[in-house]
Amino acid sequence: MTIEEARRWASNLDSVVVYEQGAVCRRLARGAVPPDGRVRVTGLPRSLDPASLRARVPDARGVRVSEARVEVEAEPLDASAADGLRVEVERLRDEHAAARGRRDHQLNLIEEVRSLRPVVPPARRPEDALRRTPVDAWLELADFVEERLTRLHSRLVELEDALGGVEHELGVAVDKLARASTDAPSAHVETTVSALLTLDVSGAGSPDSEIELELEYGVPGAVWAPAYRLTYRQGDSSGRLVLRASVAQRTGEDWTDVALGLATADLRRGTGLPKLRSLRIGRSQPGPAPAGWREPPAGLSDLFAGYDTAPRRPAPTVRPVTPSATPPVPPPLSAPQAYGGPPASLAAPGGAGGAAPERFAGHVPAPAPTARARKAEPRSGGPAPAAPGAAPPPPAPPSPPAGPPRPSGAELDYSALVLCGPDERDGRRGRLFPGSSADPVATEHRHRAESVAVLPLPGHAVRPRESAGSFDHRFDTAARTDIPSDGTWHTVTVGEIAVGMHTEYLCTPSVEQTVYAALTLSNSSAQALLAGPVEVTVDDDFLLTAALPTLAPGGVRRVGLGPVEGIQVTRRTHVRESTSGLRNSTTVLDHRVHVELANRLAGPVTVEVRERVPVSSEPDVRIEERADWSVPEDGSGPDRLAAGTRVWRVGLPAGGTSELDGGYEIRIPAGRTVVGGNRRS
Template sequence: MVMSDDKTPSVYEPLTSRIDKVKVYAAGATVTRVADLQLDAGEIPEQVEMAGLPLALDDSSVRVRVESALGASTAIATDVRIGLAVPPRQAVQNSPTDEEVREAKAEVQQLEDAIALIENEIAILYQLDVPERPDGEEGKAPPPSPLTARLALTNFKDEQVRARITEKRETTEKLRQAQEHLDDLLQKQARASNAKEVRPHELRKTVVVRLSNEGEPSTLAGQRLVVEYFVPGARWTPTYICRLDSTGNQATVAVRALICQRTGEDWSGVSLELSTAEPLSWCELPELPSLRLGRAQPRLKTSGWRLPPVGAEILFEDFDRQKQVAISAVSVHSVLTDIPSPSVPPLPNLAVEVLKHQGIDATQVPKKMSQSPLDTQEIFERSQELRKASFSQQRRRQRVELTTDEPSAPRDEFDITLMSPGMIDAGEYSGYAESMPAAAPAVFRSPSRPKTAAFHESRQAQVREEEDALTNLLAYSLMRMGAADEPTQRGKLSIEQRQEVYLEILKRRNVVVSFNVLTIVQQAAIDARNCIYINLPPGGINVRQVAGSFDYAYSADGRIDVPSDGEFHSVALTSNSTDVDLRYVVVPREDTNVFRIAQLKNPLQAPLLAGPADVYVDGEYILSTKITTVPPKGQMELGLGVEQAIKVARNTSYQEVRSGETLVAFNELRHNIQIDIANRLPRDAAIEVRERIPIPDADAKVDVQIDRASPEWEKYEQQERGIPIRGGYRWRVQVPGGEQTKLSVQYTIKTFVDSELIGGNRRE
């Protein structure tokens, strides 16, 4: 037994947890928290609590296990409950009790009554007047004046008034002090009351775990509790940094990620893993359709549960028997005579229950069977016999309508029933067959059932009830097993209200909740899910769409920090080196600038997803580009811009020559192309020079032939770009550093002498 922070007894041992690992999916994340188990007198606590979890976590996704640093853990988690909790409250110093407040109020009231009494006495004294000298009788001497008595009365009045005024002044001062003391107590009490009131932003979810130890006490050291849960409100997109070394033909590919999370908790120093998978998906077994032939039968209801096994109620016999003995013992010794003896329902006859479930009249069960409820073999054999007899009686009671030329009545989709041969005796079936006319085949027809609007409405209501029941059956975290002392609920699962489950732990603490907690929890989940609608940064992609049919995971080499602010933060995942093939490409027909292209091999076991990449060459930033998805061990190309140290010049010449006989003469359009390359780099350069010559249409009376190419070139159709071309060729030459080389080609276009090419005969 431990004491909670608010001085309320609690059976939960609080644990200090930390986030150890986070796995971010395409939408959402799985968080793993760990907490060390502290031994109490050499034993693990029976129940522990891990608080401070986000409100948006999915209750059904919580998984708990116990790990040990010394090997296999001997402690296991037997039960998990999820509720709501608040951070520890700061205790108010010298918080007054209700008795102290009542005493202070009574003192103030007593002083106020005393002042009122004094004021009343002063008022009475002021009403006490000194009588005047009495008037004498006519004709007589005036009576003597009671001067002494009158002076004594006046002095008495003045003295009493002054005494009352002094007493009132003293009592008023005491009242002021008492009122200040009461106000101070009330203020402290108000602060203590406000400290117990829960505010919506203070709510957090908590997990209560029941532990059980099955090993020796010496094996309990070094164990920790691991809690995993899924929380929405997280997404990521990849980015890259490519650093190339032009001198050593090496490149480093740094894989980074932009992560946005609004889960309600900051990730500080966590081990990060990114995945392209969907975290949750629905999967169910297909339901095979059936075609039934024969007499119409009611549709069988599918059920996701089974009846309890035979003898389940016997498990509670010992409990009921011992309970009756205990109650009898209490009544005999007259310790408590006012406790009524509970009526325990008799255990049902298992044989009768089995037969009733199979639709068989239990009155036909012999006494021998009812006296031996555990003889299941005999129950099964007898139930089969009674089922056949019951089926035969039903067949005799039904009227079979035989039709020859009339169409059959409308029937349901499942009115055609295929009956098992074992369900009908051969003699009965032959009797029915003999009674049928032989003129035409007989058709069994069941009476048509009217399907009115009320029938459809009742059917829809039944379907909705079944769907609601199915939804409740999937709420595993809300299911509770009835206790043994509840005869109607024991051994059965029941659904608890979610709000009651959440408030269960709050009730154990002396706190006040003045709002709907379900509304706060639902709003937190909505705010977390809205994270997936935040716009991606420029160049960002949806990892689920580009991953294809497979899912991949990327782990970070170190621990990272990601705050829960709904903004994208760049984090480093891993960095790997790979070989780079640096080459140069020029198309002098279009542009004499030489472009650098780096060909890299994917160094990861997973694909490089499409995303933006920053390119550095020899430590200098060159450009930002966007790469496409590269499969594992695949090749990718990066354009590095223009290489100013390599110069290319293209020169052409043209000559038109007449050839052939007088009757059939041709024009030969001879084109010469010469390309000069100067490599001013200090190293060799592999340069690819691309050219293109005209290609006539298939029906054109034009012939194009290549006369000479120095050095030899090869065809190039631009298949890697997905846009093939005709007439393409290329040279691949190696130019030493600081040297020059020449490329040349000559081709001839031959046409009839009276023909001319569209656009002019000269092509260069």
């Protein structure tokens, strides 16, 4: 085993927490600490966010991680180690191209035979004698063409059948490849993503001690949605509610035997705390924090003197610029200029600031403003108008900010700084500047992973961030699970939640003479139930899939189960109009309601019958109720009932019936009528 192999530690994925979009993965690696403390941990996915990498030693034995960075290695892939499914797709594509070529060749033969025609003789001159037509030759040619086309068409049918079979096999293989896990390497290059760690051994630790490392990193391309399965029996006051989750991920690595966690928080939301600086009154003030920036070394401009005096290659031809062209925009100030360095436009030729202004090819002074433009300028407090044909004065460089330089976080990331070469201008050559950290391959992997965010949700499913409201929740699976990186939905079981329940039967015969069943759920657990689809099974028989609303701990909500054919309801009404009072000054509208219920189920039920009486805000309109119904309690949210709702609760034994009678009187002045007519129900 070489030293490089000894420093490579293999890692295995231990746990994953899936957020609204994206996931945080946790890997474990174990090995002996090398003398120099540098370790390369392999096995990381290509789509990970390098800025999210964290490493630590869980049981610190005098060993800590002082530095962690991501490194990508690529090497040609051995043909024997290529993915079998991808090789099969390539083989079927070659076979499909060959079958199509044979079919096209057969079509060309058919066209050639079909184009065989007798040669038309030249036109006969008047003085020539009549020529005999070779009818036998014509008939023989026709027989030959017909026989030949029959054989060719028979062969064409066989080739088209073979082509159709290959197209079907190719389509199936391409679909399997599209749905396959993205954990497999590409066709020709195998990419290895590693974490380079520097371990600091101090205290009781020893360089040869074996430790366990814990790596944590974030990846895009993972989403989830809650789902439920409810099982109960008729008449029971409790049931079994199993929380499940539909999870889809395309992170580039298969999650095999991992502890899965599901959270509703937004992984992309910043959680950094603001820095509150104190204000002190007095002469003694705290010193400024070290900025981590140093002045460039003296004589930096002389370092490139020989390079500037060396013979140059001929400059490319520059297209002349017309006077009407827009003058070039001066480049923005670089970081050293912002820290007090000389701007590029004022640097001496050959110095560190770059070329002099006259060296820029194509620099043409801006044209003088027109007469109309000069009239539009302010007459007082503004600059004096320039003479026609005169060049405008150079823009004054902005003054550098006072105080010590304040470099940004990117300029203090020393591992990402790049030393600019001698061809750089504007005061950049010979200095360190943040380099471009965008990896096009990694960006492509992340974009491919983020495609799972647009997957269509399962029926009745709701995004966890939408149903969680103002709070965040987390659910952990009771057992380890496997989820491949194929970008399709996979259902995993999270755990069982204790809920109380009872079945209610509701009907509003004035709207529809049908009885509906509703399941009232009460969340008696300490976790919230997010909105999602619930599969209801009653007495070991699947009933339906309904939409479960968000249920907070201790909350109670109804879930509709659909119409009940075993309970029948009938409603009849009667309206009578009369007058009363002195000189018949009051119109009395007497409404009678008769409801009949019949239970055809095998057990007793309690039916809630809802009626509604008119509600008026006018003082001269009176409504008198004559029934034994009751006013329901005020609900909240979707369970809130409209004003004027009245409720009957009737208990029906198996095979029993019941009749309900109610009514109300509306008394209005004789000169008025109810909108829409008095005689109505």
